[in-house]
Amino acid sequence: MLQLFLSEPKWIDHNANDESAKQKKYLLSELESLIQSLMSSSGRSEARLWLCNTLSGISSISPRRQQELFLSLLTSKPTKQHLAAQLLQLIFDKQPQKVGPIIAKKSYMLQDFFRGNPVRILQWFSNFSGSSGLEHGKGAKALSQFSFVNRDLCWEELEWKGKHGQSPAMVATKPQYFLDLDVQRTVENFLEYVPEFWSSREFSDSLKDGEILDIDTKFFVNLFVDQMYKEDLEEIWEVIDEFLTEESFSFLCRHLLIILNEQELQLFLDMISKHLNPRSESIEYGNASQWLEIILSNCTADWTINQLLLLNAVTTQGRQLLHFVRQEGSLDVKEKINKLVFQLCESGSANDLTPIMKECFNRKTIEAIILLGLQSWAIHFRLSEEFRSPESWESLFINNGIRFHKSNKYTLLHDEISEDCGSDLDERSSKRLKSKKKRKQKKKRRRSFDRDESDENELRDFDLSNNRLDLQSKAGDWLLSTDGYSTTWSSRPARTPVKALLLSVVEVGFCQMGRCCLTFHFDFMSKLLNRGKP
Structure with missing residues (x-):
């Protein structure tokens, strides 16, 4: 045995x-x-x-300690660029608005993002509105506003699809004319001849909510990793510190630890013991x-x-x-x-x-x-x-x-005890109390059966004798002395909150x-x- x-x-x-x-x-x-x-x-x-x-x-680590723990791992040698990339991806997904202002402050760096890439240009700048009731998209709005404000500087760089161009006065009265703008050629001209645009307030404002991250997340991840480790950009580290403090320890572990190699995981385990x-x-x-x-x-x-x-x-x-x-x-x-x-x-x-x-x-x-x-x-x-x-x-x-008592009743509450468990229960309880208990038990059993009806391994037999709905366990249910006979234990894989x-x-x-x-x-x-x- x-x-x-x-x-x-x-x-x-x-x-x-x-x-x-x-x-x-x-x-x-x-x-x-x-x-x-x-x-x-x-x-x-x-x-x-x-x-x-x-x-x-693990639940005993405070937010401040978890921030220190992951930051120590992130800054340990050799450089954990793959961990930084995964962390940045999480920030981009959950809180892009915290990264947007950093991009906006260094908007001039995005010239390389658009140069030689028509797909990105069209995704960000071609969303002009054809109706006066709707606004241009963020990139299109930045392009149009800058062009009007600085028309003496850049209007000639606007390329139009028609036989002739549009004047600033005409476009000002009919904004839908911007739909005739050849966006790709115009932005390429701005990249070549209008460097002022890429540091302008109009372009910077279009980036602040972080929506541009969706166009090519991998590019921005690589950009920020370089800024973290090569430039030691303080703003990025501040965002990371805040994110590591605010997120739950469980979330950080599930999304960051899985990408570590064994040496890095061992380092993390060495560090965590101190926290x-x-x-x-x-x-x-x-x-x-x-x-x-x-x-x-x-x-x-x-x-x-x-x-x-x-x-x-x-x-x-x-x-x-x-x-x-x-x-x-x-x-x-x-x-x-x-x-x-x-x-x-x-x-x-x-x-x-x-x-x-x-x-x-x-x-x-x-x-x-x-x-x-x-x-x-x-x-x-x-x-x-x-x-x-x-x-x-x-x-x-x-x-x-x-020691045990057999139980033919499938209970859900810790304080319920089966009437058929082998104990000498008082038979003189009032009929009204019994009737009330039966109604409550029927409802609970009916709900439990509805939830498990599709699970073939959890089927029960019905016993309708004495007008009662008892759930008979094919595998066996018992009340054990180890918990004072207070909870039904079943040999089936537990689906109810049974005691240990x-x-x-x-x-x-x-x-x-x-x-x-x-x-x-x-x-x-x-x-x-x-x-x-x-």
Whole structure:
């Protein structure tokens, strides 16, 4: 039967279980080697994506600290121009109006943007209005206004499509005549003979809202990267500082970390440990990012990128890693993993993990935590492979000392308790209260069924006996003693806010039902944070 390590280990010095503990550590190390090898050969990029997603959930970094963190990465050596380009792209997409004034101030630089490029010229300058009720587009408006104000200087450079040109007086009375302007030839003339236009107030004003960025974003990204690193343009760095402060840490991680190579990601992880401030008393058992915060802030310089990729995969991405092994692993690798998992879950007792727990208080904490994570994933693997029927789950509960009541009711609220859960409930409740509860339960069940109706894996059977609508679980629903019999737990992948099942692996561990992902119990991690003795 699967060993869940529920009994509390005895923190005493003895050698009785030395051989058993060594065997478990050996098996875990073999499992680590197999997963590392598989991830290195075909799953490296996916493992990095998993880690970046976990990092994006970190919540203890203040806006000012996140600005300092990303700015430090951006200015580190060697130059991170690809990161700057990605960041500028995000700013252009979300806040182009903050970049527009910088372009407007250096409008003369856009001569190279338009020179020799008819497509860009027509996109920006050819949007003249044919009706007096509508305004010219921004580029066309700048061209027309400058031409009128400086007609003595540039009117002869205007090229017309007709047999003869138009006079300023005629165009002033009939602005639609600008529709006859040969825009491409006119702008080319301005590029050659009217340099004053490119520094003019009229042209500068047309650029202030940043709309011109849409014509060719890549050009402006490259332009600004050069201005950042070669010219050290202060205005651009100010916009970047503001953007890094205003945006959420999650958004920045999801859009910036994914483009880093492994050396750059390692640098970011080194930097982030100095900015973290996790509070052990506020840890959420199911929050993978909080566990990663604790590891990064307490295992400084003890870890490598390979270790973090592995630890994150086995503790926070158990289901994805399981799918990856099944899809990408060779037959030989899968057989070896199956054998190791069986041995890890069948043999031993809670005290087999005691030496590993004690190692968490030594310098190489990360290594011991990886072993615990591997044990957790082995449990996840075994549960997903062999525990599919209600009988198998009940056998698992019994053999691990978990008391339970059967439940035939699919509940959504934590304080609802099934009438069929095996407890002796009071039968003398008022009929009016029962009727009210039934109506509320029917509505909730009906809404839940409507949402899940299309999911074939989530189908339920209806029981209409006694004029009641109970949802019978094909896979099994139970109320467990681990949370005081207060919430229905189902062996199906969780689609409702069920509570987690505490599995004490020191009080030793934590297994989220539905994902069956063992992480580490709050009591143990508190001791680890405080560097106390067990």
